Amino acid sequence: MTAEHTPSYVAPGEEYQRDVRYISDRITRDARVPEFGPRDGDLWPVEPGRYRLIAAKACPWATRTIIVRQLLGLEDVISLGLPGPTHDARSWTFDLDPDGVDPVLGIHFLRDAYDRRIPDYPRGITVPAIVEVETGKVVTNDFPWITHDLFFEWRSYHREGAPDLWPAHQREEMEAVMKRVYTEVNNGVYRCGFAGSQEAYDAAYDRLWAALDWLEDRLGESRYLMGEAITEADVRLYTTLARFDAVYHGHFKCNRQKLTELPHLWGYARDLYQQPAFGENTDFDQIKAHYYVVHSDINPSQIVPKGPDPAVWLTPHGRG
Structure with a gap:
């Protein structure tokens, strides 16, 4: 969810249409080609500590990823950054952190991580997003596949007794x-x-x-x-x-x-x-x-x- 999902861009007389164009990169085991889902983006390897999940608790799409991360016991494997609940048209911001700066990425605007990946990123600055910590670049914001891959690709790091979310x-x-x-x-x-x-x-x-x-x-x-x-x-x-x-x-x-x-x-x-x-x-x-x-x-x-x-x-x- 992002600021572009406000009603101001729905023209009078029109039906709301969600923009579903996302960065379609995937994080997979050994950067292997995934069996299901989009394969047109880059592939990144599963690696504990390499990535940070940015997900606001205000947003339903982002909260999915936080819930799945906890259900699977991945809290010590993928860190979590929490933007505040309000923002303007520019970006989600880290208002809940001291000085309004994410303590790991060192940024106030999530847009900075998008622009590091794609300069002047042309679409909405959405959460959830997975960011590579070392480079500060967004890896993916393709929310349905983030939770899918947390289950299928990060299985080696699931807690003992984690639920089978995809029987x-x-x-x-x-x-x-x-x-x-x-x-x-x-x-x-x-x-x-x-x-x-x-x-x-x-x-x-x-x-x-x-x-x-x-x-x-x-x-x-x-x-x-x-x-x-x-x-x-x-x-x-x-x-x-x-x-x-x-x-x-x-x-x-x-x-x-x-x-x-x-x-x-x-x-x-x-x-x-x-x-x-x-x-x-x-x-x-x-x-x-x-x-x-x-x-x-x-x-x-x-x-x-x-x-x-x-x-x-x-x-x-x-x-x-």
């Missing part, structure tokens, strides 16, 4: 579930919030709620999206659900119901939140500050709401 016998079905979650839910809330016309909004709203109804039914039959164990699919859905009542319900006009009014989705979201990798990386204050301050076209006053009360996330979920 082989379910991969085909899981890919279909994740595709629908991405197009209709993860990106669907943005289509609602940034719609350039009533017609575009109405269509986006209907698509979003058709998918949420499907998920509500699915989660009435199993604890997690793929059964009784957490997978990458759950990580991808969770970061949208965690922001739903605090941001998307009102700010993005996704207001047919609150998450708390959907019994299976709400229980499922609390089940995940109450597990350390999810709850410890869900910062509601940062989430609200980002959307309500940065999206000034939607919220010109930039007033950040005080609610909802995050204590409800700790109530019993009943899904064990």
Whole structure:
């Protein structure tokens, strides 16, 4: 997510279209050619300590990578830099660090790492991004493949007992579930919030709620999206659900119901939140500050709401 994802660039009457042009480099074991996914970028070798993950807890796409890194036990293998929740059109910034400078990369603007890789980088300065520490250059910001490769390519460094986030016998079905979650839910809330016309909004709203109804039914039959164990699919859905009542319900006009009014989705979201990798990386204050301050076209006053009360996330979920 970056400043170019604000509604100011959606022309009146148009539907929101996400820019999905990323740096398609991959970090793979021994810089081998990956079996799945894009192969048109450069290949970098897996090497502990070589890379730094830059991922803001305000951003759902970035929070995925933080959760997966912790689930797999890679905290001592890939360091983590945390930009602050608000930024202007130039770049994410390291406002949470002393003097506003990342202590490892020595930069205030994440743009500096992009420009070191591609001078005057022409697209959005997005998180998550993986940066090579020694050169200070961005390696990749292709977020779906970052988490994929953390699982498949960094396996030698996973903690003992790390979850199987990509079970082989379910991969085909899981890919279909994740595709629908991405197009209709993860990106669907943005289509609602940034719609350039009533017609575009109405269509986006209907698509979003058709998918949420499907998920509500699915989660009435199993604890997690793929059964009784957490997978990458759950990580991808969770970061949208965690922001739903605090941001998307009102700010993005996704207001047919609150998450708390959907019994299976709400229980499922609390089940995940109450597990350390999810709850410890869900910062509601940062989430609200980002959307309500940065999206000034939607919220010109930039007033950040005080609610909802995050204590409800700790109530019993009943899904064990």
